[in-house]
Amino acid sequence: MTRPANDTFLRALLKEPTTHTPVWLMRQAGRYLPEYRETRARAGSFMQLCTNPGLACEVTLQPLSRFDLDAAILFSDILTIPDAMGLGLYFTDGEGPRFERPLREEWAIRDLSAPDPWDHLRYVMDAVAEIRRALNNSLPLIGFSGSPYTLACYMVEGASSTDYRRIKGMLYDRPDLLHHILSVTADAVTAYLNAQIESGAQAVMIFDSWGGSLSPAAYREFSLAYMQRIVDKLIKNRDGERVPSIVFTKGGGLWLEAIAEIGCDAVGLDWTIDIGEARRRVGDRVSLQGNIDPAVLFASPETIACEARKVLDAYGPGATGHVFNLGHGISQFTPPDHVKALVDAVHEHSRMLRLKGA
Numbered sequence: 001m002t003r004p005a006n007d008t009f010l011r012a013l014l015k016e017p018t019t020h021t022p023v024w025l026m027r028q029a030g031r032y033l034p035e036y037r038e039t040r041a042r043a044g045s046f047m048q049l050c051t052n053p054g055l056a057c058e059v060t061l062q063p064l065s066r067f068d069l070d071a072a073i074l075f076s077d078i079l080t081i082p083d084a085m086g087l088g089l090y091f092t093d094g095e096g097p098r099f100e101r102p103l104r105e106e107w108a109i110r111d112l113s114a115p116d117p118w119d120h121l122r123y124v125m126d127a128v129a130e131i132r133r134a135l136n137n138s139l140p141l142i143g144f145s146g147s148p149y150t151l152a153c154y155m156v157e158g159a160s161s162t163d164y165r166r167i168k169g170m171l172y173d174r175p176d177l178l179h180h181i182l183s184v185t186a187d188a189v190t191a192y193l194n195a196q197i198e199s200g201a202q203a204v205m206i207f208d209s210w211g212g213s214l215s216p217a218a219y220r221e222f223s224l225a226y227m228q229r230i231v232d233k234l235i236k237n238r239d240g241e242r243v244p245s246i247v248f249t250k251g252g253g254l255w256l257e258a259i260a261e262i263g264c265d266a267v268g269l270d271w272t273i274d275i276g277e278a279r280r281r282v283g284d285r286v287s288l289q290g291n292i293d294p295a296v297l298f299a300s301p302e303t304i305a306c307e308a309r310k311v312l313d314a315y316g317p318g319a320t321g322h323v324f325n326l327g328h329g330i331s332q333f334t335p336p337d338h339v340k341a342l343v344d345a346v347h348e349h350s351r352m353l354r355l356k357g358a
C-alpha cells in the first residue's frame with residue numbers, strides 16, 4: 001500500500017527513523033471542540049453520531065483541520081461491541097454509558113455470542129472506509145477496540161464503576177463464567193479489528209482502560225492473555241503488510257515488560273511512569289506511545305510547551321520509537337488553543353533534537 005503522505009506515525013510504530021516525533025491525542029475529536037458539539041447536536045445523540053458514517057467522518061476530521069496532528073482516529077466508541085451483542089447501550093447526560101441488560105445471569109452469559117462485524121457493526125466499517133476516502137492518503141487512520149476485560153467491566157457492571165464489585169466478585173467466585181465472557185468477547189474484538197483493517201484502518205489500538213485495577217496475577221490471566229490472543233490473530237492489510245498494533249493498559253506501568261512480550265508493536269503509557277524509564281525497561285522490543293498528563297493542558301501555553309519538551313527529553317536520544325500522546329483522553333474542559341500549543345511544541349522540539357543528532 002502506498003504509505004500516507006505523512007507517515008511519521010507508522011514509521012515511529014515500526015521503529016523507522018522520522019524527522020519529528022509524531023503526535024495525536026486520545027479523544028482528539030470530542031466535546032472540547034465547539035464544532036464537535038455543533039455536529040453532535042445536529043446528530044441528536046452520541047450514538048446517532050457514531051452510527052452515521054458521514055457524521056462520524058466529519059467529526060474525525062475536525063481536530064485535523066485545527067491542529068497539525070500526525071494521525072486520525074476513527075470516531076466511534078469501545079462499547080459498540082457489547083451493544084451489538086444485544087446489551088442495549090445508551091448514554092445519559094452526565095452519567096456516561098449504561099446498558100439496559102447487563103450480563104449478570106449465568107444463562108445470559110452462556111447465550112452470549114460474538115457479533116458478525118459486517119452485519120451488526122457495518123456502520124463502523126462504513127465510517128472507516130469513508131474516513132479513508134476523505135483523508136485521501138494524507139494521514140494514517142487508527143482503528144480501535146476496547147480490551148475484552150474492559151468491555152466485560154461495562155457489560156457486567158452495566159455502567160462505569162468505581163469499585164468493580166460485580167465483575168471482581170465473579171472473577172474470584174466464578175472465574176469460569178468470566179473466562180467465558182472474555183473468550184467470546186476476544187473473538188468479537190478480533191473479528192471487529194480485522195474488519196476495520198479490511199475496511200482500511202492502517203494501525204489498531206486496544207484500549208484496556210480498566211485492566212490496571214487488577215492484581216498482577218489477575219491482570220495476566222484475565223486481561224493480558226486475551227489481548228495476546230487478539231494481537232496473535234490480527235490480519236495483514238490488503239497488500240500483505242503488517243498493520244501495527246498499540247496496547248494501552250491504563251495503570252499498567254508495573255507490567256510493561258509483560259505487555260511488551262505479547263507481540264504488539266507499541267505500548268501506550270499513562271502519565272504515572274517516566275517514559276525514559278519505560279524505554280529502558282522494554283528496550284527495543286516495542287515502541288512507546290504517551291505520556292503527558294492530560295491536566296497539563298489546563299496550564300498556560302508556555303508551560304504546556306515546557307512540559308512537552310520534558311517528555312521528549314525524558315524519552316531520550318534516537319530518532320524513532322516514540323509516538324507522543326496524552327496519558328489518557330483529553331478533558332472536555334480543555335481550551336482548543338492549548339492543544340495547538342502542545343502539538344506545535346512537540347514538532348518543534350523533536351525536530352530540533354533530530355538536527356542536534358540527539
Ligand SMILES: Cc1c2[nH]c(c1CCC(=O)O)Cc1[nH]c(c(CCC(=O)O)c1C)Cc1[nH]c(c(CCC(=O)O)c1C)Cc1[nH]c(c(C)c1CCC(=O)O)C2
Nearest residue numbers: 026027028029030046073074075076077078096207209329
Ligand atoms: C472507557 C472508554 C469508553 N470509550 C472509549 C474508552 C477507552 C478510552 C478511555 O479509557 O477513555 C474510547 C473512545 N471513545 C471515543 C473515542 C473516539 C476516538 C478519539 O477521538 O479518540 C474513543 C477511542 C469517543 C467518545 N466516547 C464518549 C464521548 C463523549 C460523548 C458525548 O459527546 O457526550 C466521546 C467523544 C462517551 C463515552 N464512552 C465511554 C465513556 C466512559 C464515555 C463517557 C465519557 C465522558 O462523558 O467523558 C467508554
